[in-house]
Amino acid sequence: MSVVLPGDIVLARPNAHSALKLxxxxxxxxxxxxxxxxxxxxxxxxxxxLKNIGGKQWWVERNLVRYTPxxxxxxxxxxxxxxxxxxxxxxxxxxxxxxxxxxxxxxTKRNRVxxxxxxxxxxxxxxxxxxxEPEIECVDPTTHKSDGxxxxxxxxxxTCSLGLARSLLSNSHPLLRFIGARFPFEVAIGxxxxxxxKASEVKQTACLARAIEWADGEGEGLSEGAVRKWIEANxxx
Amino acid sequence: MRPMSLxxxxxxxxxxxxxxxxxxxxxxxxxxGPIEVRLTSEYPSRATLDVIVRPLVGVPGTCEKLFGxxxxxxxxxxxxxxxxxxxLVQVVLQxxxxxxxxxxxxxxxxxxxxxxxxxxxxxxxxxxxxRGVVCAVAVGKERITGNLVLDPDPLRMDQESIGCFGFxxxxxxxxxxxxxxxxxxxxxxYHNALNLSRSGALLVVESLRRSLQTDSMDIS
Numbered sequence: 001m002s003v004v005l006p007g008d009i010v011l012a013r014p015n016a017h018s019a020l021k022l023x024x025x026x027x028x029x030x031x032x033x034x035x036x037x038x039x040x041x042x043x044x045x046x047x048x049x050l051k052n053i054g055g056k057q058w059w060v061e062r063n064l065v066r067y068t069p070x071x072x073x074x075x076x077x078x079x080x081x082x083x084x085x086x087x088x089x090x091x092x093x094x095x096x097x098x099x100x101x102x103x104x105x106x107x108t109k110r111n112r113v114x115x116x117x118x119x120x121x122x123x124x125x126x127x128x129x130x131x132x133e134p135e136i137e138c139v140d141p142t143t144h145k146s147d148g149x150x151x152x153x154x155x156x157x158x159t160c161s162l163g164l165a166r167s168l169l170s171n172s173h174p175l176l177r178f179i180g181a182r183f184p185f186e187v188a189i190g191x192x193x194x195x196x197x198k199a200s201e202v203k204q205t206a207c208l209a210r211a212i213e214w215a216d217g218e219g220e221g222l223s224e225g226a227v228r229k230w231i232e233a234n235x236x237x
Numbered sequence: 238m239r240p241m242s243l244x245x246x247x248x249x250x251x252x253x254x255x256x257x258x259x260x261x262x263x264x265x266x267x268x269x270g271p272i273e274v275r276l277t278s279e280y281p282s283r284a285t286l287d288v289i290v291r292p293l294v295g296v297p298g299t300c301e302k303l304f305g306x307x308x309x310x311x312x313x314x315x316x317x318x319x320x321x322x323x324x325l326v327q328v329v330l331q332x333x334x335x336x337x338x339x340x341x342x343x344x345x346x347x348x349x350x351x352x353x354x355x356x357x358x359x360x361x362x363x364x365x366x367x368r369g370v371v372c373a374v375a376v377g378k379e380r381i382t383g384n385l386v387l388d389p390d391p392l393r394m395d396q397e398s399i400g401c402f403g404f405x406x407x408x409x410x411x412x413x414x415x416x417x418x419x420x421x422x423x424x425x426x427y428h429n430a431l432n433l434s435r436s437g438a439l440l441v442v443e444s445l446r447r448s449l450q451t452d453s454m455d456i457s
Contacts, residue, residue, distance in 0.1 A: 003450045005442075006360070007369030007407025027317070027366065031409050041409055045317060045366035047449055066252040066271065066364040068321075094271040094324035130322055 004044040004060060011042040011058070023059025063163030067092040067192035069128040074149075074169075076157060076190030077136065079119045087115060089123070092192040095133045099123065103137035105146035120152040120196060122188045152188055155198030158209050160216045162193045168215075174224045175215050178231050179208065207235045238374070238388040238437055243448050245361050253362025256333075257354040259375075259388050262346045263333040266358035270326030270365060278325070283318040284365070287327045290343075290351065293335060304343045305330075308355060311415050315405060316359070317366040326365055328355055344418055345398030346388055349373040352403045352416060353441060360445075369407030370445065373416055374437035376400045376430040385430055387437040402434035406442050 004010065014020055014028065015038045022028070025046040044050065048062030069075070069091065077089035080096060087099045099121070104113045115121065127135035138149040160168075167173045168189050176187060185199040185208060195212055199205045211231070219230060239260030248254035251267035258264070271284055278285050288309040290301040297305075308328075316326070330351050343351065352373035359367060377389025377398045389396040403416030412435055419427060 003446070005370055005446055005449065006367035007405075007409065009408040025363075025366070029368075029409065043368075043407065043409055045368070046363040047360050048363065062363045064252075064362075064364055066269075066362065068271070068364070094273055094321065096273075130320065 002050050003047070004050045005047050006043075006045050008044045009041045010044055010050060013039060014042050015039050017055065019056060021057040023057060025060025025062065026058055063161050065161055065193065067162060069093050069097070069125045069134040069192075071125055071128045073125050073128075073191040074189070075123060075125060075136065075192040076152070076188060076194035076196050077121050077123055077192075079115050079117055079121065081117065082115075089121065089136060091125075091134065091136065091190075092194065093134060097123075097125070097134040097136045099136050099138070103139055104150065105139050105144065107139075115151060120155075120157060122149050122152055122190070122196070124149060148188075152196045152198075155186065155196050156205050156209065157194055157196045158212050160193050160195060160212055162191065164212070164216045164220070165189055165191050165193050165195065168195065168212075174227045175211060175219075175231075178228055179211060179235065182231075182235060183237055201237070204237050207237055211235065238440065239390060241441065241444055243357060243445060245357070245448075245452060251362075252364055253358050253360075255354055255357030255361050257350055257357055258333075259346050259350055260390060261334055262350045262391065264347075264350045264354040265331045265333055266351075266354040267329045268326070268358045268362040268365075270362070271321040271324035272327065274323060274325035279323050282322050284316075284321040284324045284326050286313050286316065286318060287325060288312070288330065288355070289328070290330045291332065293332050295339065298339060300340065300342050304348070304351070307416075308352065311352075311371065311403070312355065312359070314415070315368050315371055317368060320366050328358065330355060344375075344420075345377070345401055346375040346391060348401045348416075348418060349375045349388070349403070352401075357445065360449075369405045369410075370442055371403055371405050371415060372438040372441040372445070373401055373403030374434050374441060376402065376434050376437075378421065385426070385433055387433055400430055400434075402431060402438065404435055404438045406438075412438070 027045050028042050048060040052058045075091045077091040080090050081088040086101045089097045089099050091097045123136040123138045126137045140147045187197040197208050242258045244256040246254040246256045248267050253268040256265050288305040290305040356371045377386045377396045389398045399421040401418040404412040405415045
């Protein structure tokens with residue numbers, strides 16, 4: 001693992017590797033020194049840790065705050081406007097996403113979904129392209145089932161960094177697992193750095209909000225034991 | 238060169254922020270972006286870069302506007318703005334050291350500090366891809382001997398600032414001068430100053446790299 005700065009050459013001769021896959025933070029640029037276009041070096045375009053899987057898939061890992069949509073990701077959005085055949089949704093990216101009124105389970109032209117402005121929804125990004133506004137949906141297009149997506153009623157939403165949201169989504173992060181052993185709650189984690197949860201008591205909701213705030217700041221990257229210790233010291237529900 | 242200090246500032250409402258200082262010449266920067274852009278300043282094929290420079294006291298005047306415009310033009314070449322079309326990248330710079338008298342241009346170590354803090358904040362946000370890192374350092378002259386010095390102290394009477402040079406550092410190219418302020422003589426003196434400032438700017442990049450490596454909290 002190494003730290004790279006923008007402009008650092010990651011792979012000088014990509015032709016020597018077969019079937020490279022470049023993830024976020026890497027770019028192949030033309031260089032006057034290279035003989036053919038396939039020989040152009042690959043540089044880092046953002047600072048962070050250079051990681052790879054098997055020398056084939058490369059990316060630069062970095063914790064961000066600003067979300068850029070990417071197809072297939074689950075996001076928590078806020079309805080900002082209604083129009084004739086859908087909604088405008090704030091998902092934290094540069095452009096507002098559009099949500100079709102038929103992109104819900106069992107929604108038809110007759111049976112419309114009624115969402116108020118300010119309502120929270122959990123949705124999947126189904127179209128993400130830098131030249132087009134993102135589109136999101138609350139239904140699986142193959143099965144026409146909601147699959148857990150839809151309006152998030154009551155509950156509470158907090159924001160966190162994109163890195164924490166991603167690690168909370170993976171089962172390896174101990175925070176929600178340990179708190180879940182104390183009291184039951186519902187949670188929806190958006191990769192856009194928004195976490196919604198619903199617990200039965202206000203005290204529990206406050207504990208969850210505080211735990212996420214802690215995990216994003218001083219508790220970042222701590223071991224399972226340290227997380228357990230913090231929960232024991234700070235959560236008495 | 239005066240001691241440098243760099244800090245990845247935790248500005249809670251911005252996407253990235255940093256603080257940089259050469260001795261007591263200090264500046265703070267915040268970066269937000271890519272965010273929604275006003276229709277009048279939207280470009281269909283690239284992001285709009287907006288640089289706002291604020292003095293320590295008062296409102297931005299003509300000099301601050303001019304400096305912001307120059308910074309914008311330099312960083313438009315450094316940032317890969319075509320990756321986020323129809324968006325806005327906003328950089329706000331706040332000078333934290335006593336400003337030059339109103340109406341006088343931003344030069345010397347104040348300019349170098351502002352250039353460096355812009356780079357740092359953009360690195361901290363990391364949401365806009367960059368070609369390389371821009372670092373700058375001021376060059377001055379000793380009034381009595383006429384020797385060139387790196388990073389002249391504006392508070393010292395025996396040194397005067399005669400220029401500021403900024404370089405784009407990336408491994409695929411030689412360090413390129415992307416920012417030149419020069420009030421001295423052209424010829425040999427200019428070349429010496431350019432070489433001196435290149436070595437100085439390299440020190441800034443190295444300390445930046447060290448700070449990123451040790452500060453594992455910012456990268457996870």
